[in-house]
Amino acid sequence: MSTGWRLTQYALNYKKIIIAALFMLSISVATDLAGPFIAKNIIDEHILGIESIWYQTTEGKNTAEYNEQFYKKEKNFSNGEEQGKEIRILQVGAKFVMVEDKLEFDGKRTFENGVITLQKGTEKVEYDAKELTTRELMAFYQLEIPGIMKLLIIYFCLLVISAIFQYGQRFLLQKSANRIIQKMREDVYGQIQRLPIQYFDNLPAGKVVARVTNDTEAIRELYVTVLAQFFTSAIYITGIYAALFILDVKLAAICLLLLPILYGWMLLYRKFASKYNHVIRSRISDINATINESIGGMSIIQAFRREKETEKEFEKLNTEHFTFQNKLLSLNALTSHNLVGVLRNLVFVAFIWYFGGQSLNPSSVISLGVLYAFVDYINRLFQPVQGIVNQLANLETALVAGERVFKLMDEQGENVSTERIERFQGNVEFDHVYFGYKEGEYVLKDIHFEAKQGQTVALVGHTGSGKSSIMNLLFRFYDCQKGKILIDGKDIVSIPRQTIRNHMGIVLQDPYLFTGTIASNVSLNEQSITREMVEKALKDVGADQVFKNLENGYDEPVIEKGSTLSSGQRQLISFARALAFNPAILILDEATSSIDTETEAIIQEAMDVLKKGRTTFIIAHRLSTIRNADLILVLDRGKIVERGTHEELMLVNGKYYQLYELQKGCAELTG
Structure with missing residues (x-):
């Protein structure tokens, strides 16, 4: 389906408003184009009527x-x-x-x-x-004055009617355009929610933001300015040609040559403008991504004195954008106004030639009023032509932006399910699971284990061994290529992703906080979670001791990512968030690795509260935090190489023993 047709389908959602606008536009054009006819009658019937x-x-x-x-x-x-x-x-x-x-x-x-x-x-x-x-x-x-005054009054009334309906059609077209873009942005944002996590692994956040904001704003110009101009111009041109045919068929037929010339020009223009606009929109997206990345990593950039290098990277993208903007500007400057000027001159040459020939014919009598009306209509004809040509750049920009937006919307996603099921018991089984982020390159190989309700399972291993990948599969951020994962005996692939996650909670190594307050970051504005539940969750994880000195308490403002809070404070809020949602399965993904010793002690005291009645998975580099786990899985290069309790694994004197002794030795040295 073409981009133009899909944009049309969006417009058809508000066809009643658009049809009303076009009706008002038609009346406005008809009343406006009546002017030259009235002037012709004043000249021929009254001024020259003597x-x-x-x-x-x-x-x-x-x-x-x-x-x-x-x-x-x-x-x-x-x-x-x-x-x-x-x-x-x-x-x-x-x-x-x-x-x-x-x-x-x-x-x-x-x-x-x-x-x-x-x-x-x-x-x-x-x-x-x-x-x-x-x-x-x-x-x-004196006999002509009443007739002239009557026609002038009619002309004035028509101008007033034209102005009223012109205002109405502009208001309605802009209203429909705003609604179309509002719906499109909601659809794009909704599509982002439907996309798998894997999609965002390969696309920087800035590029996604550019499609939701910049590209949809460019499309808005299509509905507000371009289509309004095209509709207006089309109706004006139709009305003017109708008037010209009424006045003189031959000259009107000559003027019809403008239409194929204009259409041919549009095809030629789009051939070059499309190429430039694709590069321009792409560079805008790259610039947004670069700015987003730079702001997020500003502390690293400044700490390692990379300001100049980062600026050069940005300048390179900005220069490419500037270059192609200039190419598009040159294309517009060389052709748009020049084209209309040439066409106008050609038509006036044809007009002078035609009327000059008519004046040499003794049988032809051309009134001054007809002459005036023709000149007026021909001048009016080039106003909409000029409008169309001037909007070709915006049209092409909008079509390219639309192509980029629809490319995002065409990505395969999954509808957000509102289905709810009873709370899990929490029995989890990985049945000979194979998984790879790239096809044929497995990062998990033949993973098989069971976690019973209420058990704590710890995953340990070196970086890249596959610990986090196991949790990604359990949360269905990704799906395995072979094997299956069962929760309470049911294959999770048969359950909608959102339904599964309704009874699961996760605490990440680097917790993410949203703009709001401490309390809103715990509840995430979920209506079923009351203020009392929020405060209880914070108290249960020991956060009341950390936040007791804040001026606004749990209503303390939190800015994006919680950058004004310490790592420990952010992690406590993340723990409280997981607890408030009361999950049946809890995942702690290296949740204590970035916490200071004092805060870790507070969290360790709350761990028993967190784990009660829940199946808990812990990914930890600090092996001291998982000594009490019911099952410890040791991973190496995507395989489970050892499994058992802390005591059992220490007796084996294998990989876990080596890791534990190594950390113990390091701790003694630092101590």
């Missing part, structure tokens, strides 16, 4: 007095009304003269010594004529 045929009549409505006689325009006579002597009023230069004869034809006019000469080609006729004074002329013109 040159119509006049007949002598009796005094009455629509009559003008001249030399004590009354005259009325031919069109103002009713059926059966008697017409007297015919007269004509002709303009010659700045003068107006009266001819009391019927004209054979009209043509080039000259007036001298009371005689007006009309010449058309080789033909020439002369008539006696009398020059009219200003007062005499105004007697005839």
